[in-house]
Ligand SMILES: O=C(O)C1=C[C@@H](OP(=O)(O)O)[C@@H](O)[C@H](O)C1
């Protein structure tokens with residue numbers, strides 16, 4: 105049952121130490137690499153994000169039918185049914201991974217049905233499926249062309265070592281292919297068409313593969329990986345910078361803030377660590393010492409007017425809500441991919457910001473925030489659209505609105521299950537509404 109939460113905050117100062125869980129992006133790559141390496145590559149500091157827990161379960165060949173799944177209506181005989189719920193990375197990475205894995209029960213002949221939540225069935229995957237088919241994989245659709253659920257038979261003869269792939273819809277398709285590339289008999293060259301979106305995530309993939317012994321070459325639009333073996337190593341997962349972004353937002357809306365986030369480093373594989381630079385504009389200083397980052401709020405006039413979120417789409421909601429709450433009429437670019445994430449995040453933002461009188465106006469590729477009619481009601485109800493980031497991006501509003509009611513508070517489990525408990529540690533109060 106979905107329950108709401110009432111969130112309040114007495115006073116406008118926040119302080120505390122918050123231990124964030126491991127990055128779901130790093131962790132989900134590390135787990136797939138670990139599985140492909142046959143156990144040579146170990147993973148440390150595994151995230152407790154639901155997306156990671158689901159992926160881990162799916163990678164375990166002993167798990168036949170995942171729990172969310174028995175009511176899917178699909179015939180389970182001779183099939184391995186894997187339901188990854190709302191986890192985009194799990195869907196994309198496993199689609200590639202399972203093409204290499206005979207599922208095993210009857211000598212490797214059976215199929216895997218890879219499915220997900222209702223929303224996952226609307227998130228496009230045709231670009232990745234076409235690419236895998238071009239390489240030679242036996243993969244198709246169990247329902248609608250271009251969308252999950254997928255039908256996958258593991259093991260195939262590689263037809264080509266070079267393919268073109270569109271890079272401007274989701275970087276996860278590129279990552280999925282790069283993760284398996286070294287295990288293909290002919291290796292793989294990806295020629296990326298169009299501007300690569302979410303580029304730091306591809307850089308993260310290649311950096312982690314490198315840590316696991318897999319070399320690559322990236323020349324212009326081509327990324328090239330030969331057939332290679334993984335080396336024995338342990339991949340250490342850093343805390344989640346996307347989760348950290350909500351603490352930066354809280355600091356930005358507070359009058360006084362002193363927070364310590366252990367385990368985060370200045371040189372992160374996560375592109376979302378750019379939140380330190382973005383939030384410097386809002387007067388938040390980031391000092392890396394004592395094995396983590398100290399955030400402090402310093403008074404500063406807000407000057408920056410344009411924010412490009414193409415490299416860090418998961419920060420878009422965080423930064424847009426902060427600007428709206430501060431009444432800062434900023435302009436945003438790079439939001440194209442938001443419409444195919446957990447929900448249509450542009451529409452969701454527009455609906456929820458309207459509750460404080462702020463408009464997010466779409467003008468082609470450019471989005472303008474209009475705060476001229478901003479007002480602060482006594483209470484705001486936030487709809488979350490099955491999107492963890494809607495809940496977490498709007499929660500900091502409790503610093504300026506006397507009471508916030510957040511729909512379906514457990515939605516945060518996808519990436520940051522301890523979110524509400526952590527808010528409590530920093531001086532927020534919450535009450536679950538039955
Ligand atoms: O590879 C990853 O771990 C991710 C890539 C991004 O997706 P897109 O490449 O689809 O923008 C990001 O939004 C997602 O949360 C995680």
Ligand SMILES: C=C(OP(=O)(O)O)C(=O)O
Nearest residue numbers: 190191192193418445446
């Ligand atoms: C977009 C996200 O995740 P995914 O695409 O992996 O579902 C996210 O965590 O914001």
